[in-house]
Amino acid sequence: MSETVYLDHAATTPMHPEVIEIMTEAMKRNFGNASSIHQIGRESRGLVEEARRTFAESIHAKPQEIVITSGGTESDNIAILKTAEKYKDKGKHIITTVVEHPAVLKPMAYLNETGFDITYLPVNEDGEVTVEQVKEALREETILVSIMYGNNEIGSLMPIKAVGQYLKETAPEVVFHTDAVQAYGTEDIDVRDENIDLLSVSAHKINGPKGIGFLYINEDISIPRLIMGGEQENNKRAGTENIPGIAGFKKAVELRMTNKTDLRDSYSYFKKLFINKLEETDIDFSVNGSMERSLPHILSIHLKGVPSDKLLIHLDLARIAVSTGSACSAGNVDPSHVLIALYDKGHPAIEETIRVSFGLGVTEEAIIKTVEKIQDACTFLKGS
Structure with missing residues (x-):
């Protein structure tokens, strides 16, 4: 049986072998409760504190500004809901975009139901505000202003630095949050230079373990404690620490920060190669969003006249894993809210788009094989 080609790294990534090794060792040796005062603890x-310093350095923050969470969804929820709770007496207006991840849109919808006024900014043809x-x-x-750093479906990059600078100069009392789950590990993020107050990250997008992430909270921002109980995470989030997960996350961050430039160049090459190989076929296609102002590892393609759900079945049978969009919407019959934001309802691209995303283990041969299988599937589907 042929080996599976995995091109869905925007959904999740395989753990790096060195991450698995570190976590295995931590499971054996570091079983102590980090709140215990004995040597093992x-x-x-x-x-934990070494990891916190590593996380902080990766975004030019201070260690005390890092709160370790269970991942991007929790970090987004905390950033939005706790900021709203803290500052509701000052106002109840929040700004976000129509293309945010559900981990942002769902808390926004909840706040709207409880009396907050949410402004959803539309995007241009490239998926940008x-x-x-x-x-x-x-x-x-x-x-609060909450704008994602890079979109998880089409890869569009938002003008985070420009927005942060504008808010600092004209409305410094407004809290600025960015969901950086897809961008972290490929983009150069500097929370000080970009004037970011809150930033969400998840380990499983960068070859780390699932169930772990962090939320950066600027030391000048005060929000209520996140989970009540013990005094873990500088008294912000109670609960016994996931030591193996934290150790694995730390290693994943170290690997990413060391190899970030090479990885970015590699993913950009794969993206261009994918397009070049498609252009050598007779497939009628277009790219959703911008090739230039986008995350290097995400490519969203409209394969004209080819239903994406049927195409995915053919590719899956050929042991090629791609997606139609956000993994968090899997099984949902509703069309992609990101593509609707680009094209409006009824546009063919909404039902004829696939997302390929690159990462650990992807090769030129895998790209070429995938395009060949897409060609075969398109030929079959258009002829059936």
């Missing part, structure tokens, strides 16, 4: 505490849109949407009662 202190060893676990030391591991502008600083001018934020400027026009701001009100005296605005308390």
Whole structure:
């Protein structure tokens, strides 16, 4: 049986072998509770604080500004809901975009039901918003702006630095949050330079373990404690620490930060190669969003006249894993909200788009094989 070609790294990534090794060792040796005062507990505490420093350095933050969470969804929920809880007396207006991940959109919908006014910024044909849109949407009662760093379906990059600079200069009291789950590990993120107040990250997008992530909280921002109980995470999030997960996350971050430039170049090459190989076929296609202003590992393609659900079945039978969009929407019959934001309902691209995303283990041969199988499937589906 042929080996599976995995091109769905935007959904999740395989753990790096060195991450697995570190976690296995931590399971054997670092079983102590990091809150215990004996030596075994202190060893676990030391591991947690070393990891916190690594996470902080990766985004140019301070260790005390890092709160370790269970992943991107929790980090997004905390950032949005706790900011709203803290600053609701100052105002109940929040700005976000129509193309956010459900981990942002669902808390926004909840807040809307409880009396908050949410402004959803539309995107242009490349899936981007502008600083001018934020400027026009701001009100005296605005308390939070939440804009993702890079989109998880089409890869579009948002003008985070420009928005952060504008907010700092004109509305410094407004909290600025970015969901950086897809961008972290490929983009150069500097929370100080970009004037970011809250930032969400997940380990499983960078070849780390599932169930672990972090939320950066600027030391000048005060939000209520996240989970009540013990005094873990600087008294912000109670619960006994997941030591193996934290150790694995730390290793994944170290590997990414060391190899980030090479990885970015590699993914950009794969993206261009994929397009070049498609152009050598007779497939009628177009790219959703921008090739240039986008995350290097995500490519969204409209294969014209080919239903994506049927195409995915053919590719799956050929042991090729791609997707139609966000993994968090799998099984949902509703069309992609991101593609609707680009094209409006009824556009063929909404039902004829696949997302390929690159990462650990992807090769030129895998790209070429995938395009060949797409060609075969398109030929079959158009002829049936």
